[in-house]
Amino acid sequence: MGDEDWEAEIIKPHMSSYVPVFEKDRYSSGANGDTFNRTPASSSEMDDGPSRRNHFMRSGFASGRSMGNRDAGESNKRENTSTMGGFGVGKSFGNRGFSNNKFEEGDSSGFWRESNNDCEDNQTRNRGFSKRGGYQDGNDSEASGSSRRGGRGSFRGCRGGFGLGSPNSEYEQDEGTQRTGGLFGSRRPALSGAGNGDTYQSRSGSGSGRGGYKGLNEEVVTGSGKNYWKSEAEGGESGDTQGPKVTYIPPPPPEDEDSIFAHYQTGINFDKYDTILVEVSGHDAPPAILTFEEANLCQTLNNNIAKAGYTKLTPVQKYSIPIILAGRDLMACAQTGSGKTAAFLLPILAHMMRDGITASRFKELQEPECIIVAPTRELINQIYLEARKFSFGTCVRAVVIYGGTQLGHSIRQIVQGCNILCATPGRLMDIIGKEKIGLRQVKYLVLDEADRMLDMGFGPEMKKLISCPGMPSKEQRQTLMFSATFPEEIQRLAGEFLKSNYLFVAVGQVGGACRDVQQTILQVGQYSKREKLVEILRNIGDERTMVFVETKKKADFIATFLCQEKISTTSIHGDREQREREQALGDFRCGKCPVLVATSVAARGLDIENVQHVINFDLPSTIDEYVHRIGRTGRCGNTGRAISFFDPESDNHLAQPLVKVLSDAQQDVPAWLEEIAFSTYVPGFSGSARGNVFASVDTRKGKSTLNTAGFSSSQAPNPVDDESWD
Numbered sequence: 001m002g003d004e005d006w007e008a009e010i011i012k013p014h015m016s017s018y019v020p021v022f023e024k025d026r027y028s029s030g031a032n033g034d035t036f037n038r039t040p041a042s043s044s045e046m047d048d049g050p051s052r053r054n055h056f057m058r059s060g061f062a063s064g065r066s067m068g069n070r071d072a073g074e075s076n077k078r079e080n081t082s083t084m085g086g087f088g089v090g091k092s093f094g095n096r097g098f099s100n101n102k103f104e105e106g107d108s109s110g111f112w113r114e115s116n117n118d119c120e121d122n123q124t125r126n127r128g129f130s131k132r133g134g135y136q137d138g139n140d141s142e143a144s145g146s147s148r149r150g151g152r153g154s155f156r157g158c159r160g161g162f163g164l165g166s167p168n169s170e171y172e173q174d175e176g177t178q179r180t181g182g183l184f185g186s187r188r189p190a191l192s193g194a195g196n197g198d199t200y201q202s203r204s205g206s207g208s209g210r211g212g213y214k215g216l217n218e219e220v221v222t223g224s225g226k227n228y229w230k231s232e233a234e235g236g237e238s239g240d241t242q243g244p245k246v247t248y249i250p251p252p253p254p255e256d257e258d259s260i261f262a263h264y265q266t267g268i269n270f271d272k273y274d275t276i277l278v279e280v281s282g283h284d285a286p287p288a289i290l291t292f293e294e295a296n297l298c299q300t301l302n303n304n305i306a307k308a309g310y311t312k313l314t315p316v317q318k319y320s321i322p323i324i325l326a327g328r329d330l331m332a333c334a335q336t337g338s339g340k341t342a343a344f345l346l347p348i349l350a351h352m353m354r355d356g357i358t359a360s361r362f363k364e365l366q367e368p369e370c371i372i373v374a375p376t377r378e379l380i381n382q383i384y385l386e387a388r389k390f391s392f393g394t395c396v397r398a399v400v401i402y403g404g405t406q407l408g409h410s411i412r413q414i415v416q417g418c419n420i421l422c423a424t425p426g427r428l429m430d431i432i433g434k435e436k437i438g439l440r441q442v443k444y445l446v447l448d449e450a451d452r453m454l455d456m457g458f459g460p461e462m463k464k465l466i467s468c469p470g471m472p473s474k475e476q477r478q479t480l481m482f483s484a485t486f487p488e489e490i491q492r493l494a495g496e497f498l499k500s501n502y503l504f505v506a507v508g509q510v511g512g513a514c515r516d517v518q519q520t521i522l523q524v525g526q527y528s529k530r531e532k533l534v535e536i537l538r539n540i541g542d543e544r545t546m547v548f549v550e551t552k553k554k555a556d557f558i559a560t561f562l563c564q565e566k567i568s569t570t571s572i573h574g575d576r577e578q579r580e581r582e583q584a585l586g587d588f589r590c591g592k593c594p595v596l597v598a599t600s601v602a603a604r605g606l607d608i609e610n611v612q613h614v615i616n617f618d619l620p621s622t623i624d625e626y627v628h629r630i631g632r633t634g635r636c637g638n639t640g641r642a643i644s645f646f647d648p649e650s651d652n653h654l655a656q657p658l659v660k661v662l663s664d665a666q667q668d669v670p671a672w673l674e675e676i677a678f679s680t681y682v683p684g685f686s687g688s689a690r691g692n693v694f695a696s697v698d699t700r701k702g703k704s705t706l707n708t709a710g711f712s713s714s715q716a717p718n719p720v721d722d723e724s725w726d
């Protein structure tokens with residue numbers, strides 16, 4: 001998994017020969033061509049559950065691939081990036097001047113040079129700035145203009161420092177000596193040829209301390225044109241001990257009950273969930289439950305469910321809860337915002353309450369019963385808050401650890417007691433390496449956003465996790481995987497993690513977009529995007545809007561631009577320090593900054609109340625990512641809108657899957673998009689639009705060679721290569 005290189009625009013795959021066959025007649029139906037055991041989630045159909053059967057085949061875990069794609073010249077770009085002031089955290093960008101950053105230098109600025117570098121570095125990419133014209137001309141003057149806007153906004157982020165810990169504690173020592181290695185030398189596997197290339201010290205080159213988005217003190221090592229992440233432990237072994245110490249300590253979450261149980265209302269379409277088709281495959285699936293009462297949870301859990309405002313199960317909960325309660329492994333795929341988190345947390349907690357757990361107490365080595373892993377820091381934090389909510393009043397202690405925060409802080413949280421460990425992959429492996437976490441007691445392993453956790457970026461790390469000393473074998477633990485998208489190939493990889501008799505639950509179209517999101521695709525050329533964006537945002541007014549762009553740099557640029565346009569905006573991406581990321585999210589959540597410009601780091605899982613709009617300023621590389629992005633709105637029965645700028649210069653490869661997604665979600669499909677989709681039809685391609693755009697079925701039912709984007713695995717773009725989030 002490489003560090004983000006979204007300073008360069010994301011690599012577009014060579015789609016031409018991998019676009020799924022376009023079958024227009026399938027689009028309008030919206031029905032699933034595969035009717036295997038698909039039943040509405042409504043109560044009348046529930047009894048079918050146990051009778052569902054499927055024979056299946058499994059295949060092994062494919063080997064990991066290159067972890068990154070860092071281009072030459074990265075180091076320079078980094079330095080330039082790091083000299084850019086971060087945005088005034090939570091402030092209108094317009095309040096910031098750029099006297100200390102490259103923007104003020106106009107056309108000779110680092111920003112523009114970097115853009116050029118991007119072009120040079122990425123000449124083989126079909127989305128380099130040079131081909132698309134970039135922003136230079138139009139923006140230089142604006143950049144200069146911005147520098148006139150006066151003073152740099154003051155930094156409002158609360159620096160954690162070391163205040164919460166004893167500076168002389170062992171954990172501070174750990175913090176200080178973490179380069180000395182641990183049980184597992186590398187958080188990410190070294191690729192062959194590693195060490196032959198230059199060493200690039202992430203974030204530290206300029207000494208700016210900017211970044212903070214990777215696990216603690218990691219660095220990118222470039223070798224043979226490939227890159228991978230290196231833990232500090234490894235760095236220490238190689239004698240390279242450079243790197244800024246991460247000192248950020250996130251503020252503790254509120255302790256009062258009202259805050260713990262704060263929630264937003266389900267929307268008008270919540271009841272429509274009952275009509276969604278649900279498919280369960282695998283042997284001897286337990287029947288779905290219809291009510292929380294049927295789950296037979298303990299009183300404390302029921303109280304917490306009530307306090308959380310849950311009165312009715314969502315479909316994924318109806319099916320998943322009894323499956324998990326029955327001790328079965330599960331792969332569950334349900335639309336964004338439909339309650340997957342509670343679907344795994346509640347039965348796990350119920351088990352823990354029933355079986356009894358080791359009461360939380362201070363111990364140097366904690367042995368959690370449950371480990372939950374998610375790909376981004378913000379998401380894992382959110383899951384932790386949910387775990388804390390549902391375990392309120394019980395003796396179960398949940399702990400969260402993630403990169404970009406002080407390692408000593410993570411350790412201090414853990415040693416106080418840990419039954420449920422919520423972690424991003426990198427930090428998890430660091431902590432295991434430090435022997436603060438023992439795995440012998442793990443009974444539940446949850447991979448949220450499982451397709452992401454098993455793809456080429458995190459897959460090797462997850463493999464390492466399950467083969468860690470002490471980790472119970474898959475036969476001895478319960479493994480649960482959840483996501484809104486599940487490419488077929490990733491489903492097959494999952495076999496290594498799951499018992500062979502795992503159950504597969506698909507709620508609605510696997511990989512399909514939430515129907516509560518009204519999707520609009522506009523054809524907007526590169527040069528017109530900003531103007532269009534401003535026009536839309538002015539119409540939207542103060543309604544909360546997430547704007548997705550392709551690169552970190554563009555996120556900064558667009559956020560700055562919007563602030564200049566007097567639209568209060570903040571941004572989140574992998575180059576921002578963790579405290580800035582959290583501040584930005586906080587300001588967006590509370591409505592202080594109603595516009596959040598984000599890279600795909602914010603595409604998955606984030607559950608923010610009242611996000612009414614998602615704008616894809618740049619479309620993502622894959623249709624899966626599109627589905628996740630637009631799923632930040634229209635959650636839990638609420639409605640939302642997604643507007644996407646389709647640039648025919650660069651987005652044609654998405655035309656077919658987009659048409660499919662729109663049709664399946666019963667959205668209008670623009671004629672021009674259909675035309676492009678037809679024109680990008682590739683004769684001789686063996687797939688069908690239905691079968692390849694979405695892995696609509698449990699892959700054990702049949703063989704397929706494509707993932708959801710319609711690319712072969714070897715060419716599927718891997719966003720983790722471009723931006724690393726844990």
Ligand SMILES: Nc1ncnc2c1ncn2[C@@H]1O[C@H](COP(=O)(O)OP(=O)(O)OP(=O)(O)O)[C@@H](O)[C@H]1O
Nearest residue numbers: 310312313314336337338339340341484605607636
């Ligand atoms: N049964 C329920 N009743 C009311 N609200 C619910 C219920 N289940 C979940 N929610 C709420 O719905 C929202 C979305 O849930 P959650 O974040 O778990 O969705 P998700 O399926 O994991 O989405 P994503 O695919 O984007 O990660 C949360 O605010 C959650 O508290």
